[in-house]
Amino acid sequence: MSVIKKLVTLLRGSAREIGQSVVDSNATRIYEQEIVDAKASIAEAKTELTSVMAKEMQSAREIERIQGDIRRQEDLALQALEKTEDGLALKVAERVAGLEAELQAQTASHAGFAVQVSRLKDLIKAAEGRVREHEREIGIAKTTESVYRATQSISDNIGSTGSKLTSARESLERIKKRHEDLADRMAAAEALEKEFGHKALDNELAAAGIGDNDKSRAQAVMARLRARQAAPASAASPVTGNGDTPSA
Incomplete structure (x- = not known):
């Protein structure tokens, strides 16, 4: 009971x-x-x-x-x-x-x-x-x-998914490293192109001042402009055969 x-x-x-x-x-x-x-x-x-x-x-x-x-x-x-x-x-x-x-x-x-x-x-x-x-x-x-x-x-989420957060952080680090590796590869390829590629010889000629480059073309333009500037002055002051200027 x-x-x-x-x-x-x-x-x-x-x-x-x-x-x-x-x-x-x-x-x-x-x-x-x-x-x-x-x-x-x-x-x-x-x-x-x-x-x-x-x-x-x-x-x-x-x-x-x-x-x-x-x-x-x-x-x-x-x-x-x-x-x-x-x-x-x-x-x-x-x-x-x-x-x-x-x-x-x-x-x-x-x-x-x-x-x-x-x-x-x-x-x-x-x-x-x-x-x-x-x-x-x-x-x-x-x-x-x-x-x-x-x-x-x-x-609760941090406690229960701590491993997931760690895995996500590791994935992010791997992505960063992959991006850095890609950037390094691109820089190396550009360096090789400059050294051994089609423009390597042009670069060497330009460095020696040979060939048609922007600097030589600019100098040619300046020379032409100076010639045009001096032409009117020569036309305004003609000289005779004996070197004397004609009298009026």
Whole structure:
């Protein structure tokens, strides 16, 4: 029998742990739903408040009506007294007394409605303030939870894929070495082309100042330009056969 009790206790403990785990894992969602429920309750309270405020306004109008009836009945009682109709005036006075009792009850009811309206307004304001505070808290909690999840994800990924990261780094190093080798090969090929290729002899001739190169062509152009510059000066000053300039 004691074994059965222990098993039952174990099951209850397991159910409690499972329930607590579910609550903990969904704490943010539960918190948000509680805020939604609180807002719904506040909206319902505001509806009730409008009902009480309507009754307060109705009671205020009823008080004004009764006060008006009392003034009119008192005027009638005075008119009866002026005509020495004491019995009639007494009947009117009894009616006024009934109206005054009704006014007293209505005034007390109006005061009660006013107290309820004031109290409900204070409660609603306080509840809305708490809801806004909880909304700020849930915003902070959600942000913090997102940061924790991201941090945990990064830690888990680095821990579980460390070998992959190492392999990727090694692959990158191999790519860099392959690029360096390719660059070296291209530089070597260019050096060989300069030394043994088709332009090797041209390079040697150019270095010796032989052949048609850019420098010799530039010198030829300069010589031609100087010749053209000197030609007009020679034409402007002709000489005779004996070397004297002709007289005018």
